[in-house]
Amino acid sequence: MTVITVNGTEQKLQVDPSTPLLWVLREQLALTGTKFGCGMAQCGACTVHVDGTAMRSCVTPLSAVSGQKITTIEGLAPNNNELHPLQQAWIEEQVPQCGYCQSGQLMSAAALLATNPSPSDADINIAMAGNICRCGMYSRIRRAIKSVAGVQQFDPAVTELAREINNG
Amino acid sequence: MGKWTRRAVISAGVVAGGGLIVGVAIRPGNRAAKLSKYVAGDGETLLHTWVKLDSDNVVTAIIPHAEMGQGVGTALAQMLADELDADWDLVKFEEAPALGEFANYPMAQAMLLAGADIPDFVLPTVEGALIRTAHVLDLQITGGSLSVRTTGAYGMRIAGAAVKEMLKIAAAEAWQVPVNQVIAENSQLIHKASGRVEPYCAFAESASQMTPPVSPTLKSVDEFKIMGRHVERHDLPSKVDGTAIFALDVRLPDMLYATVMRAPTFGGGIDSVDEVRTRAINGVVDVVQLPSAEVSSMLGKFTYAESVAVVAKGYWAAKQGMDALNIQWRSTENDGVSSDAIFKQFDRDISAGVDRESDIAQGDLVASMENAAQVIHADYRVPFLAHTCMEPLNATAMVNDGHCEVWVGCQSPLSFRQAIANALGFDIENVTVHNCFMGGGFGRKSRPDYAIQAAQLAVSLGRPVQLLWTREEDVRQDFYRPAIQSRFRAALDDSGDLIAWENTYVDKHEPDEAALIPYSVDVQDIGHVRSPTHIPFGAWRSVAHSHHGFFTESFIDEVAVAAGQDPFDYRVARLQHLPRQLAVLTKAAKEAQWHIPLAPGRGRGISLQSSFGSIVAEVVEVTVKDGNLSVDRVVAVIDAGYAVSPDGMKAQIESGIIYGLSAALFGEISIKDGAVVESNFHDYQSVRMSDAPAIETHIINSGADWGGAGEPGTPPIASALTNAIFNATGNRIRQLPIKNVDLQAARESTATMG
Numbered sequence: 001m002t003v004i005t006v007n008g009t010e011q012k013l014q015v016d017p018s019t020p021l022l023w024v025l026r027e028q029l030a031l032t033g034t035k036f037g038c039g040m041a042q043c044g045a046c047t048v049h050v051d052g053t054a055m056r057s058c059v060t061p062l063s064a065v066s067g068q069k070i071t072t073i074e075g076l077a078p079n080n081n082e083l084h085p086l087q088q089a090w091i092e093e094q095v096p097q098c099g100y101c102q103s104g105q106l107m108s109a110a111a112l113l114a115t116n117p118s119p120s121d122a123d124i125n126i127a128m129a130g131n132i133c134r135c136g137m138y139s140r141i142r143r144a145i146k147s148v149a150g151v152q153q154f155d156p157a158v159t160e161l162a163r164e165i166n167n168g
Numbered sequence: 169m170g171k172w173t174r175r176a177v178i179s180a181g182v183v184a185g186g187g188l189i190v191g192v193a194i195r196p197g198n199r200a201a202k203l204s205k206y207v208a209g210d211g212e213t214l215l216h217t218w219v220k221l222d223s224d225n226v227v228t229a230i231i232p233h234a235e236m237g238q239g240v241g242t243a244l245a246q247m248l249a250d251e252l253d254a255d256w257d258l259v260k261f262e263e264a265p266a267l268g269e270f271a272n273y274p275m276a277q278a279m280l281l282a283g284a285d286i287p288d289f290v291l292p293t294v295e296g297a298l299i300r301t302a303h304v305l306d307l308q309i310t311g312g313s314l315s316v317r318t319t320g321a322y323g324m325r326i327a328g329a330a331v332k333e334m335l336k337i338a339a340a341e342a343w344q345v346p347v348n349q350v351i352a353e354n355s356q357l358i359h360k361a362s363g364r365v366e367p368y369c370a371f372a373e374s375a376s377q378m379t380p381p382v383s384p385t386l387k388s389v390d391e392f393k394i395m396g397r398h399v400e401r402h403d404l405p406s407k408v409d410g411t412a413i414f415a416l417d418v419r420l421p422d423m424l425y426a427t428v429m430r431a432p433t434f435g436g437g438i439d440s441v442d443e444v445r446t447r448a449i450n451g452v453v454d455v456v457q458l459p460s461a462e463v464s465s466m467l468g469k470f471t472y473a474e475s476v477a478v479v480a481k482g483y484w485a486a487k488q489g490m491d492a493l494n495i496q497w498r499s500t501e502n503d504g505v506s507s508d509a510i511f512k513q514f515d516r517d518i519s520a521g522v523d524r525e526s527d528i529a530q531g532d533l534v535a536s537m538e539n540a541a542q543v544i545h546a547d548y549r550v551p552f553l554a555h556t557c558m559e560p561l562n563a564t565a566m567v568n569d570g571h572c573e574v575w576v577g578c579q580s581p582l583s584f585r586q587a588i589a590n591a592l593g594f595d596i597e598n599v600t601v602h603n604c605f606m607g608g609g610f611g612r613k614s615r616p617d618y619a620i621q622a623a624q625l626a627v628s629l630g631r632p633v634q635l636l637w638t639r640e641e642d643v644r645q646d647f648y649r650p651a652i653q654s655r656f657r658a659a660l661d662d663s664g665d666l667i668a669w670e671n672t673y674v675d676k677h678e679p680d681e682a683a684l685i686p687y688s689v690d691v692q693d694i695g696h697v698r699s700p701t702h703i704p705f706g707a708w709r710s711v712a713h714s715h716h717g718f719f720t721e722s723f724i725d726e727v728a729v730a731a732g733q734d735p736f737d738y739r740v741a742r743l744q745h746l747p748r749q750l751a752v753l754t755k756a757a758k759e760a761q762w763h764i765p766l767a768p769g770r771g772r773g774i775s776l777q778s779s780f781g782s783i784v785a786e787v788v789e790v791t792v793k794d795g796n797l798s799v800d801r802v803v804a805v806i807d808a809g810y811a812v813s814p815d816g817m818k819a820q821i822e823s824g825i826i827y828g829l830s831a832a833l834f835g836e837i838s839i840k841d842g843a844v845v846e847s848n849f850h851d852y853q854s855v856r857m858s859d860a861p862a863i864e865t866h867i868i869n870s871g872a873d874w875g876g877a878g879e880p881g882t883p884p885i886a887s888a889l890t891n892a893i894f895n896a897t898g899n900r901i902r903q904l905p906i907k908n909v910d911l912q913a914a915r916e917s918t919a920t921m922g
């Protein structure tokens with residue numbers, strides 16, 4: 001049995017521990033916001049936070065995250081009534097086209113801003129390099145990230161903690 | 169034009185009186201009973217096919233197009249709501265269910281009437297007698313950048329205006345006042361003299377008893393309130409919090425997961441399958457051979473080859489099971505075919521000119537070439553391209569009591585329904601297609617092969633099955649933008665004037681006019697030869713414009729250079745007869761500061777293409793340093809007649825540019841041993857954040873007929889880019905993708921030439 005914490009809730013999983021986290025999230029936990037695009041860490045559609053760091057869940061075996069805290073797109077917002085500033089900016093800039101890549105884009109961007117609140121263009125290029133958008137919304141993604149740069153971010157680790165306290 | 173009868177509408181004989189084909193969208197009489205069970209919820213009255221009004225006064229536009237990212241629902245809802253004078257905050261939209269009742273009649277009509285720029289994949293219907301004999305059951309298509317200019321222009325607007333008139337009549341009757349004293353505003357009906365104000369919904373039921381008016385009055389542009397305004401897309405909130413349901417997100421009780429593989433060589437089949445290692449994998453439930461499927465629908469006739477599926481309790485087990493299979497594929501006559509061989513064949517067939525057919529032939533080509541002061545010639549090539557939608561192909565199916573339900577993201581739900589029914593041997597009534605959000609479409613999701621496979625699996629397993637293709641299968645079993653070769657010759661007189669233009673290319677695809685040029689040249693001979701390959705063809709964003717836009721707009725640049733003239737000025741001089749094109753090109757040059765010189769190592773290129781009813785010009789700025797290319801900036805100008813949703817149109821142009829840029833820089837599907845070499849995003853690269861230029865899009869609302877937006881951004885980008893590289897380095901790129909070109913070497917060779 002593998003134990004992980006996903007969006008603040010502890011999960012005990014009877015799954016082959018070599019299974020990539022992506023499929024555990026989507027199939028066992030029905031968290032379908034995290035997407036499959038390539039299966040080989042090339043596209044970023046499956047990006048989640050593992051202890052606050054952006055990881056490609058399609059190549060991360062469940063065993064590698066045992067005991068760790070995972071945040072998915074469903075847990076990015078601080079609570080049910082509020083969006084993460086990036087989610088808000090994504091709507092303001094009308095970023096998504098098909099939207100399929102956007103969970104991954106948002107998770108990569110959130111991890112960037114949590115450690116680097118005012119990234120340069122070059123920082124953005126590096127942090128977002130692993131996320132493909134076949135609809136080509138890169139200018140809007142860049143604009144949206146910059147529009148919240150410097151704005152108070154929800155540190156994923158802090159959000160996690162708050163949630164755990166709430167959940168008792 | 170008398171009262172419309174149901175028959176008049178369903179048959180395509182609807183009169184285009186006054187130039188409008190409105191009848192196709194307006195259902196005569198009250199069809200509510202028949203349709204309401206499919207779309208109307210509790211407390212809602214279905215006024216007719218396109219509009220629903222519920223008891224909270226919320227208007228729902230029922231959109232007969234699939235959302236694949238283009239924001240189509242929002243733009244169409246704007247068109248409807250504006251004519252209806254609805255309160256925008258009370259307007260929603262939903263996609264029409266895949267039933268013949270919702271078939272896209274306006275699209276069929278536009279195709280019949282216009283004909284010229286209809287995408288290839290809908291053509292068979294137009295040619296066939298389907299529409300004429302009133303069986304338009306197959307036309308709920310999204311593609312060809314047609315949504316706004318057909319459904320929107322001929323359907324939604326008319327529907328909105330008609331419903332408004334009906335509501336006004338209903339209110340006038342109820343209030344016993346003359347109808348011309350009733351005002352419709354913000355989803356309310358108002359009678360000023362008596363001070364009466366009631367919401368639209370108060371009259372929904374009485375209005376639904378009426379026959380819609382024959383020709384409701386439409387607003388003029390200066391009366392638009394919601395069209396042309398920036399509105400937020402309705403679907404975006406669910407796309408930033410992970411709640412949007414794509415087909416892959418469907419979860420059914422007791423569902424199994426599967427993946428499939430077909431013979432890598434197109435046309436191949438299965439010889440034998442050794443399943444022993446696969447069946448030993450924990451979680452694997454079954455290994456199933458799926459028969460080939462014959463599909464004949466509006467998409468034409470296709471045979472989808474047989475495949476092997478591994479079904480398991482989870483996708484990961486299915487994938488591992490697939491990797492463990494030992495499959496022997498049957499050999500085929502195409503086993504030896506390579507990209508090289510294909511291009512040799514093209515070269516041979518163009519040279520031989522066998523069965524060459526002209527798209528246009530005017531003037532005396534031979535004499536012009538003989539009398540020319542200068543003749544230049546060049547051959548251009550583009551490779552096969554895959555679509556690689558962000559969401560790999562997938563579908564989920566369930567069969568209960570002889571009824572098959574399929575959840576899928578597709579561009580043509582009605583034809584999918586038909587194809588699934590045929591493949592399973594079911595009556596069409598026993599197939600339901602639930603169309604979900606599409607993670608990209610780009611033309612690929614107009615082919616039903618993946619949905620058929622899911623349905624076959626559900627039948628064979630007797631349980632719900634979610635089929636997901638690997639990305640590798642998605643790249644290797646696509647319907648490809650064809651590889652094309654195009655040969656040019658141009659004659660110039662001693663002043664550099666272009667006196668003759670000759671062009672021969674392989675393989676004609678839609679739209680018909682894609683290879684034609686807008687420039688005034690008296691002598692022209694543009695034609696094509698047939699040179700078929702075994703690689704499956706598919707519509708790829710902008711179809712034939714995707715390659716001809718590169719070919720013709722590069723070669724006209726070469727002509728300008730040979731004439732010693734500025735490429736922009738040279739084009740302008742030959743566009744005097746086309747004021748819209750001229751305006752678009754001129755604005756692009758102006759916004760890009762075309763005539764201000766750039767530093768050494770930098771360059772600008774320009775390109776102009778009209779496609780899908782819209783005119784687009786693009787100017788690209790590049791820097792080439794030590795052989796490294798950076799695409800710095802793109803300025804785009806579009807004239808699509810009128811932009812209903814200006815920000816949505818800009819997003820579409822940005823999207824089309826990046827899609828075309830990925831292809832120009834990296835896109836190459838190579839063939840070896842009859843099969844595709846590339847497999848995933850590491851060897852079939854896309855533009856990423858650091859490659860993406862700044863894009864500025866400018867819109868011209870010329871008031872001309874409505875044009876599309878989803879595709880017209882793509883055709884100009886490759887040539888604008890290679891023209892810019894030429895401007896920076898002196899290197900003329902005639903074969904895509906650019907990743908294969910050594911820009912460092914090119915600079916040196918230019919130096920030697922100079």
Ligand code: FES
Nearest residue numbers: 037038041044058
């Ligand atoms: S699915 Fe994980 S990076 Fe593409």
Ligand code: FES
Nearest residue numbers: 099101133134135
């Ligand atoms: S929005 Fe479609 S892939 Fe990014």
